[in-house]
Amino acid sequence: MITILIKSFNRPFYLDRCLQSIEKFVSGKYKVKILDDGTPKKYLEKIQQKFDFAEILTSAHYAEKTSAIQENFETGQEINGFKIPTDLWVETVKNSTDYVLVTEDDVWFTQPIDLSEIGKDMENHEISLLKLGWLGNFSEDNFLNVSEINANIERTIPKKLFTANEFLMDCFMYNKFKFFTILYKFGIVDNETRRKYFALHSIAMGIYRKDYWLHLWKDAQNLVNEKQQLKNAATWYHKNKHQNFVARTKNEVLKTTFQSAATNSYHKYNVDFDVNYFNHLINEAWFEGHFDSLENFPKDFSPEYFIKFIDEKMNISDFQTWTEKFKQQYRALGASVDF
Structure with a gap:
């Protein structure tokens, strides 16, 4: 058996996509645990109702992080994205199966995979x-x-x-x-x-x-x-x-996004784009049932779909410039970011 551990922070619209991709494409024996560091309670409750197969664990700093999200929304105070709950991750891995996939909420499966078969292959061939x-x-x-x-x-x-x-x-x-x-x-x-x-x-x-x-x-x-x-x-x-x-x-089975980040901490690019407010707008649309977490799946959400929910609330040009700079950072390393 393989344990899928999903590190999560305040992007339930991507977490929803991640979990739906597991339902669609993953077979065999596996467990799913969400390791959350501050996603507001109402969002986590909706995730739990929709995906009862997933266990949700919260970090020791959960209350502090949810307060930081609220303060950011009210005053603009930056969220410290550099402080992460490695203690939760390590303790959970210690108590997990012999093989673990420690992934993130903005990563999703794009094609079928049998984790029982994969686990046997890893054990038989001594793959670390x-x-x-x-x-x-x-x-x-x-x-x-x-x-x-x-x-x-x-x-x-x-x-x-x-x-x-x-x-x-x-x-x-x-x-x-x-x-x-x-x-x-x-x-x-x-x-x-x-x-x-x-x-x-x-x-x-x-x-x-x-x-x-x-x-x-x-x-x-x-x-x-x-x-x-x-x-x-x-x-x-x-x-x-x-x-x-x-x-x-031989074929990639996981993809990620270049159109959002958990906080502003890592991807500023000198662009006047507030990813925290962007996430808030999409989170609320998702919570109210207006946002389809599988739009354009298995590719990433189309930019036009995001714009539909942030138009007249954010500067669209700043959003487009920010995502292009995000993509260019990884293009320079040889990554394929346009899919």
Whole structure:
């Protein structure tokens, strides 16, 4: 059995889409748990009524976060999107099945997948991470040896990836004792080197062996630190290297959005667009039954559909500029964002 854990914050219209995609496309034995960090109670109650198969767990900071959402709406006070409930995530993963998909509310399935079959494949082939989505980005393949495991899965083994014990990887990632600088001067590493370690990681689109996921998030302290996670990935891979350590499905089965974010914290782009107010408007339309969470599915919502609900309340040009800058950020990394 695989546990699907959905990290959620104040976007029930996307959470609804995510859960409906599970109903439509996921088969086999699985559990679904929603790990919520502040979605207002009335929205969560509607989600629970609609999807009784999903268990909802709330973070220790739930009341504080719901208050922050209300204060943001009333006064414009920013919501701190950098403070995250890793304690809830870690504790839930510890008490979950041996394989977990820790995803997010704005990620959804786009085609059928049998998680019982996937779980058996991961166990039989000793796969620690199986990627179900990668934003259409195959530029990583330049750093990988890709070959078939079976009709549905292919191994993706990193080429010439430097790995070592925790002390050396700490020096490498954080350039302690000028370790990275020295390697750079000798041409052993370059500006693209650190990017290669993402071959061992998947933020919200991979099924993990539980022990590997827990190692990645070791010492997270309620903050996102990608460099620390990549260091942890490298040290685990160094100890547990295997020809099938990381793999991916032959076809992507998960997609995400580039038209919304949980808060303004990560995606400002110097555009006068308030994503918190945008989410509020769509949340309310969804709550009142006016917003169809499967519009344009399995593609993302059409921009014109969003505009229907924010027109005359927000500057449409700012919304369009913000989403284009969001997409361009990921295009620059090789992702396919227009689908």
